[in-house]
Amino acid sequence: MPGLLDRRLLFVTGKGGVGKSTVTAALALLAAERGKRVLLVEVDAKGNLTNLFEHPAVGFEPREVHPGVFAMQLDTEASLREYLKLNLRIPVVGRIGPIANVFDFVANAAPGVKEILIVGKVCWEVRESVEGRAPWDLVIVDAAATGHVLAQLDAPRTIRDLVQTGPIRNQTEWMLDILSDPALTALNVVTAPEEMPVNETIELVERAATGSTVPLGAVVVNRVLPEPFTTADEVVFEALAAEPVRSTLEASVGPGVDGVFDAARLAVAMRRSRVVHLDHLRRAVDLPLLLVPYLFVRDHGLRVTRMVAEALAAELGE
Numbered sequence: 382m383p384g385l386l387d388r389r390l391l392f393v394t395g396k397g398g399v400g401k402s403t404v405t406a407a408l409a410l411l412a413a414e415r416g417k418r419v420l421l422v423e424v425d426a427k428g429n430l431t432n433l434f435e436h437p438a439v440g441f442e443p444r445e446v447h448p449g450v451f452a453m454q455l456d457t458e459a460s461l462r463e464y465l466k467l468n469l470r471i472p473v474v475g476r477i478g479p480i481a482n483v484f485d486f487v488a489n490a491a492p493g494v495k496e497i498l499i500v501g502k503v504c505w506e507v508r509e510s511v512e513g514r515a516p517w518d519l520v521i522v523d524a525a526a527t528g529h530v531l532a533q534l535d536a537p538r539t540i541r542d543l544v545q546t547g548p549i550r551n552q553t554e555w556m557l558d559i560l561s562d563p564a565l566t567a568l569n570v571v572t573a574p575e576e577m578p579v580n581e582t583i584e585l586v587e588r589a590a591t592g593s594t595v596p597l598g599a600v601v602v603n604r605v606l607p608e609p610f611t612t613a614d615e616v617v618f619e620a621l622a623a624e625p626v627r628s629t630l631e632a633s634v635g636p637g638v639d640g641v642f643d644a645a646r647l648a649v650a651m652r653r654s655r656v657v658h659l660d661h662l663r664r665a666v667d668l669p670l671l672l673v674p675y676l677f678v679r680d681h682g683l684r685v686t687r688m689v690a691e692a693l694a695a696e697l698g699e
Contacts, residue, residue, distance in 0.1 A: 384697065385408075385569070385598055385599055385697060386408070386411065386412050386415065386417070386519065386697070388519070388564065388565055388566060388567050388598075389507050389511060389518075389519060389520065389565045389566070390503070390504075390507045390519075390520050390522070390559065390560075390565055390567075391408065391519065391520070391521045391522065391566075391567055391569060391598065392522045392524040392530070392534065392566070392568045392569065392595070393405040393408065393522065393523055393524055393569050393570075393571060394524045394525065394526060394527055394530040394568065394569070394570055394571070394585070395526065395527060395570055395571030395572060395578070395582075396526060396527050396572065396573075396577065396578045396581045396582075397526055399571050399572055399573045399578050399603055399604075400571060400573070400604065400673075400689075401523065401526070401571045402423075402429060402433065402523050403433060403603075403681070403685065403686065403689055404571045404601050404603060404673070404689060404693070405430065405521055405522075405523040406430060406433035406434065406686045406689075407686050407689035407690040407693055408521055408693065409421045409447075409450045409519075409521050410434075410447065410450060410686055410687060410690045411690040411693055411694055411697075412449075412518070412521070413447065413448060413449030413450045414449070414690070416449075417449065417518040417519050418449055418451070418516050418517055418518045418519075419449060419450050419517065419518065419519050419520075419521060420443060420451050420452075420453065420506055420510075420515075420519070420520045420521070421446070421451065421452040421453070421521050421523070422452075422453055422455060422503055422506075422520060422523065423452065423453070423454045423455065423523045424455045424522060424524060424525060425523070425525065430452060430454075430523055431446050431452050432682065433681065433682065433685070433686045434446040434447045434450065434452075434682075434683055434686065436452075438454070439452050439453060439454055440453070440454055440456070441453060441454065441455070441456045447683075451517075455499055455502060455503075496533045496536035496539075497536040497539075497540050497553070499533060499536070500533060500534060500536050500556065500560070501537070501552070501556060503520060503522055504537075504555070504556040504559045504560065506520050507520050507559055507565065507566075508559060511565075524568075527570070527581045527582070527584075527585045528581075530568070530585070531585070531588060531589060531592070531593050531595075534560060534593060534595045535593055535595075537553040537556040537557050538594065540553050541553040541554070541557070557594065560594065560595050561594040561595065561596070562596075563596035566595060566596055567596055567597065567599070568589060568593075568595045568596065568598060569597075569598040569599050569600070569601060570582050570585060570586065570597075570599075570600045571600075571601045571603055572600060572601070572602055572603070572662070573602065573603050573604050574602055574604070574605055574606075574655035574656070574658045574659040575655065575658055576658055579658045579659075579661060582662065582666065583661075583662065583666060586666050586668065597668055598668070598669075599668055599669040599670070600668050600669070600670050600671070601670075601671045601673060601693070602659060602662070602670055602671065602672050602673065603673045603689075604673070604674075604676075605655070605659070605672045605673060605674050605675060606648070606651055606652040606674075606675050607652070607674060607675070608652055609645060609648045609649050609652065610645075610649060615649075618642075621642075622642045627639075627642075671693060671696040671697065672692075672696060673689055673692045673693065673696075674692060676688055676689070
């Protein structure tokens with residue numbers, strides 16, 4: 382199997398709040414620093430992904446947001462416009478309001494119709510790049526959250542089952558070829574060492590392994606706390622916290638000693654509670670785990686993206 386960044390298409394999903402977009406941006410930065418030309422795709426239309434490169438929001442047309450990293454934001458109407466132009470040879474000038482209204486009506490009635498435009502655009506970029514008509518070495522998608530990503534990725538198969546013949550069914554076949562090829566594609570999950578994100582990750586991996594043709598890649602465990610003390614260190618720590626040493630420290634450095642000891646004990650407790658969930662994840666999921674440390678920083682710009690990329694590089698052996 383190829384390495385993670387040696388594939389052509391990476392989907393990144395995760396429960397809300399675990400740092401999915403940050404990890405997605407960090408993977409793109411890491412690949413670009415390895416000489417790849419990366420297309421970064423945002424599907425949820427929030428426009429936040431480019432903030433991680435300290436660049437203004439982009440639209441449907443790819444824009445370079447960092448050397449080697451190009452970003453685009455998927456838009457349903459723009460995707461429909463491109464589909465009509467490329468596949469049905471229908472030139473569309475201006476807005477396509479009436480067509481879009483009909484499309485929305487059909488999409489709300491039939492499963493997979495809206496999602497096929499999202500996945501179809503992504504697969505089209507990958508196919509164009511593989512065949513030398515697009516400049517991308519790697520397409521990375523900030524995909525839907527864990528509860529919705531499989532429905533998004535399975536849209537071509539859903540449409541294929543609904544449509545028995547014709548050009549639309551034929552197009553789903555080449556999409557499925559890309560999405561199901563483990564040499565090209567991988568679905569990666571971002572989680573945190575906490576109960577709910579870990580449980581959602583385990584459930585998603587099980588569902589993907591049994592009910593989807595999209596290959597699984599790796600699980601990125603974000604915000605892993607460091608171990609403050611070894612077992613030997615704890616003996617020293619408790620001796621410092623006990624009398625009469627504690628009073629001597631307080632007399633020497635002033636008030637606040639108890640607060641330091643309390644904070645240290647809290648850090649140890651948090652680390653150990655998270656280790657339980659991390660161990661549960663290791664036992665339940667037979668996938669590579671990439672650990673990203675908790676970053677004690679306040680900003681969320683390029684500096685943080687680079688720090689996460691460095692952590693991923695160490696985990697990947699890059």
